[in-house]
Amino acid sequence: MKKRSRKTYWIGFGIIVALLAMAPLVLPEFWRRFLTEILIWGLLAMSSDLLIGYTGMISFGHSAFFGLGLYGAAAALLTVNPPNLWLTIGCGLIGAAGVALFVAYFSTRLRDIYFAITTLIFSQIFYVIIFTWTDVTGGENGLTFRRPALSIPWIYSAPFTNETLHWFVLAVVTASYLILRRITQSPFGMVLQSIRENEGRTRAIGYPVERYKVVAVMLSGVFAGLAGVLYAIQNRFAAPDFVYFLVSGETVIFNVMGGIGTLVGPIVGAGFFLLLREAFSRFFTEYYLIPVGIIFIAMVIFMPQGLVGFARSWLNR
Amino acid sequence: MSAEHTPTEALVSVDNIHTYYGKSHILHGVTLHVGAGEVVGLLGRNGVGKSTTLKTIMGLARPSQGQVLVAGRSITGLPAHKLARLGIGYVPEDRRIFRFLTVMENLRTGLDRHGVTAAMKRELLDKVFTYFPVLAERRGQPGGTLSGGEQQMLAIARAMMLEPRIILLDEPTEGLMPRMVSQIRHIIGALHRDGVAILLVEQNVPLTLEASERIYIMEKGVVCHHCAASDIKVNDAVIHQYLGV
Amino acid sequence: MDAAVEILAAIPYDQIVIQTVNGIVTGMILALVASGLTLIFGIMDVVNFAHGELFMLGAYIGVVMLAATGSFWLALFCATLVVALLGAALQIVTLRPLLGRDPLTTILATFGISLVLQNYALWQFGPVARKIQEPFTGRFQLFYLEYPWYRLAIAGLSALIIGAFWLFLKYGTWGIWIRATTQDRVMAQAMGIPVPWVHTAVFAIGAGMAACSGVLFGPLVGVNHAMGLDWVLKAFIVVVVGGMGNLGGSIAAAIFISLLESYASIWVSPAQAVIVSFVVLILTLLIRPTGLFVPTSK
Numbered sequence A: 001m002k003k004r005s006r007k008t009y010w011i012g013f014g015i016i017v018a019l020l021a022m023a024p025l026v027l028p029e030f031w032r033r034f035l036t037e038i039l040i041w042g043l044l045a046m047s048s049d050l051l052i053g054y055t056g057m058i059s060f061g062h063s064a065f066f067g068l069g070l071y072g073a074a075a076a077l078l079t080v081n082p083p084n085l086w087l088t089i090g091c092g093l094i095g096a097a098g099v100a101l102f103v104a105y106f107s108t109r110l111r112d113i114y115f116a117i118t119t120l121i122f123s124q125i126f127y128v129i130i131f132t133w134t135d136v137t138g139g140e141n142g143l144t145f146r147r148p149a150l151s152i153p154w155i156y157s158a159p160f161t162n163e164t165l166h167w168f169v170l171a172v173v174t175a176s177y178l179i180l181r182r183i184t185q186s187p188f189g190m191v192l193q194s195i196r197e198n199e200g201r202t203r204a205i206g207y208p209v210e211r212y213k214v215v216a217v218m219l220s221g222v223f224a225g226l227a228g229v230l231y232a233i234q235n236r237f238a239a240p241d242f243v244y245f246l247v248s249g250e251t252v253i254f255n256v257m258g259g260i261g262t263l264v265g266p267i268v269g270a271g272f273f274l275l276l277r278e279a280f281s282r283f284f285t286e287y288y289l290i291p292v293g294i295i296f297i298a299m300v301i302f303m304p305q306g307l308v309g310f311a312r313s314w315l316n317r
Numbered sequence B: 001m002s003a004e005h006t007p008t009e010a011l012v013s014v015d016n017i018h019t020y021y022g023k024s025h026i027l028h029g030v031t032l033h034v035g036a037g038e039v040v041g042l043l044g045r046n047g048v049g050k051s052t053t054l055k056t057i058m059g060l061a062r063p064s065q066g067q068v069l070v071a072g073r074s075i076t077g078l079p080a081h082k083l084a085r086l087g088i089g090y091v092p093e094d095r096r097i098f099r100f101l102t103v104m105e106n107l108r109t110g111l112d113r114h115g116v117t118a119a120m121k122r123e124l125l126d127k128v129f130t131y132f133p134v135l136a137e138r139r140g141q142p143g144g145t146l147s148g149g150e151q152q153m154l155a156i157a158r159a160m161m162l163e164p165r166i167i168l169l170d171e172p173t174e175g176l177m178p179r180m181v182s183q184i185r186h187i188i189g190a191l192h193r194d195g196v197a198i199l200l201v202e203q204n205v206p207l208t209l210e211a212s213e214r215i216y217i218m219e220k221g222v223v224c225h226h227c228a229a230s231d232i233k234v235n236d237a238v239i240h241q242y243l244g245v
Numbered sequence C: 001m002d003a004a005v006e007i008l009a010a011i012p013y014d015q016i017v018i019q020t021v022n023g024i025v026t027g028m029i030l031a032l033v034a035s036g037l038t039l040i041f042g043i044m045d046v047v048n049f050a051h052g053e054l055f056m057l058g059a060y061i062g063v064v065m066l067a068a069t070g071s072f073w074l075a076l077f078c079a080t081l082v083v084a085l086l087g088a089a090l091q092i093v094t095l096r097p098l099l100g101r102d103p104l105t106t107i108l109a110t111f112g113i114s115l116v117l118q119n120y121a122l123w124q125f126g127p128v129a130r131k132i133q134e135p136f137t138g139r140f141q142l143f144y145l146e147y148p149w150y151r152l153a154i155a156g157l158s159a160l161i162i163g164a165f166w167l168f169l170k171y172g173t174w175g176i177w178i179r180a181t182t183q184d185r186v187m188a189q190a191m192g193i194p195v196p197w198v199h200t201a202v203f204a205i206g207a208g209m210a211a212c213s214g215v216l217f218g219p220l221v222g223v224n225h226a227m228g229l230d231w232v233l234k235a236f237i238v239v240v241v242g243g244m245g246n247l248g249g250s251i252a253a254a255i256f257i258s259l260l261e262s263y264a265s266i267w268v269s270p271a272q273a274v275i276v277s278f279v280v281l282i283l284t285l286l287i288r289p290t291g292l293f294v295p296t297s298k
Helices: A003-026 A029-055 A062-079 A085-107 A112-132 A162-185 A187-197 A199-205 A209-235 A245-258 A264-287 A289-302 A306-315 B050-058 B080-086 B103-111 B118-131 B133-137 B148-160 B178-193 B205-211 B237-243 C002-010 C013-044 C051-069 C072-098 C104-125 C149-171 C173-183 C185-190 C195-220 C227-242 C247-264 C270-287
Strands: A150-152 A156-158 B012-021 B024-034 B039-043 B063-070 B088-091 B166-170 B197-201 B214-219 B222-228 C139-142 C145-148
Touching (some): A003 A162, A029 A062, A029 A209, A062 A085, A085 A112, A085 A150, A085 A209, A112 C227, A112 C270, A150 A162, A162 A264, A187 A199, A245 A264, A245 A289, A264 A306, A264 C104, B024 B050, B024 B063, B024 B197, B039 B050, B050 B088, B088 B148, B103 B118, B197 B205, B222 B237, C013 C227, C051 C104, C072 C104, C072 C195, C149 C195, C149 C247, C227 C270
Parallel strands (some): B166 B197
Antiparallel strands (some): A150 A156, B012 B024, B012 B063
16 A cells, blocks of 8 residues: 555544544434444454455355354353453353354355355354253343443453443454454465455465365454454343344345445445434334345445445545 | 459458457457358467457457448347347357257257248258258267267257358367368358358368358458468468468 | 164154155155256356245235135136246346356345345235135044145145146257256357346246245245245255256255154254254265265266
């Protein structure tokens, strides 16, 4: 990146983060919460972008990673008293990583469509397990639990307020974004993109493509699980609905609407989708997916590069 | 010898077409024409764009510039299936018969057309089986079980099912034994007698010079030489220059 | 020796026979659904995510037509026709523009369609399940159960439809066109076959078959807007296990998987029995990814 555009980039980045940070101070509580949710779903979508946008693997199984992060966090929050923030995060990430490893092992040797279908089926397997294993997971009714305190070990501990929760989520999502960005621009990330462009050639050059794919799936799964943990902390309940395929589907929608392969796009896509849902719910109540679905189809056909992709090409003109 | 048709009266003519394959610029402005009932040869080394020219005429490759005209009408950009129905038959190199369809079913892909009565179908089949008796023998066999030469005959027969006004033949003698090569020569003659025009792409120079009325030679994506077949001999300097034989 | 006798005595033979019949019945319906899916994939490289919703819509139209006319068979015919036309329209509007693009975009587009159709059904028909009356009641004695004739009828009817379709593919003009297009799309065009319309026709046929299955299966379960997902998942598994684009393989795989699931439901709950099909899929992907029922290439 050229010096000048790099500076503009970081300035823009700073402005956006600052705006997001100011939100809880100026917005009414409903919209504050809305924004926090956008960030959480955005993180989920961003994790999926690593696979879809950079490695060229469409995953319909992210609900499993998200869900295991959610339930992993729930486990920590229910079993340890008083609930500890970092233990919660740790448990969630381990849960998600475990699932990711499992899925990665089976799916990465498959290409394209078979990978997508297999991830879908795996997420449904986990859904069935969670749904039916009522003793452990609470089955259909899910689990409720308390929010842990915002604690920095040995230094500080206080319950989350709406503002601090928002800032915490913002910090985590921003950090995740920066980490993912660093990854995609690293040599590792370059190999992933090369796999997306031409897997055969990448393999012929000598890269162990399967191993790269497994790592990509695991990274993607871990960040998706992190989103699940944040959701647990924010909403204090877990339900099998979040492991259901629809969550995976919506994740893919966020990616496509926002812009595949842009990292920022999925967050924008999440925001766009949630705003559309908000707007259309006023008129269509729970059938908002009819107009939103039509918009999605239209975007796939006419704006496949997504909102961010479209904005970029428009600015480059 | 038939009088040379001017381009505007030609059955098929291409005018300054540029065709890309992905990012590769294959055709750099090809202009040629084939008159009704004419046999025209197209010679050139491998890779100069002969097959691409045929594909462009057939609508299987879209030119970025230039026009393809059939009987004076521009057909550039029309999809291949419409061109087949307009009377352009295509016999690709490597034949591309439908391997899992029987010989009869292969023929039916061209035979089952709108407006063809059962009597006309029988007539067409009889004609083709007369030219290619071996196809009649093997009519129930899957196309993939035929030998190379038989597959070539099937490919030509299949194109004939369309009752075309012109057949685009892409290297029909490639990989065939000499006996089959002379059979192909006879077929070209028979088609010519029937009034079907032929654009013949070939590496076999003697066959081409013998069968064609005019020839074009291509190099690097353009036509670089054009003359009557009778004006040129196999060991001509021009042939040596562009075909490196 | 005694242990062996004990084990043999413990095997629930009657249940096994009942589940065999159940498995074949469900398997035939699944085969009908999966045939459409595998055909669409084989010829157009399109993974039709909305296939389950076409199944569901067929069932709903069956409900409506049955209420309007009182005739099950008329309802079956109408549902098949309407959904086939809908399928054709969807293909023309949303899939034709995507021709030549990354095949994953068709997954996304059909996924979008499935969302719209699902919610449309929810909107029009509400969340409460509807029932389709079977066209004839009447049961026969199968061990301790009174087994409905209707179930055998749908297995037979599905077999008939698949058989008729196979004949059409083998001998009909459009059947030859479809097979030629599947083998070599480019050359099919060069032979004058209107390939874009062949694609539309195949999608329509697949949609019609799914709708037909929906109506036939309707009397067995409640018809509701979410029934599509389970079916499309199973159909995908069948298509992968049977070999993508392999019609015979899909039918064999459908029956195979349904039988396994039916047997499993003797011991575990139906909700957990679905894991069987997942396991079969995983095994297939590990051992023979091109499909368990695909003949090894010569």
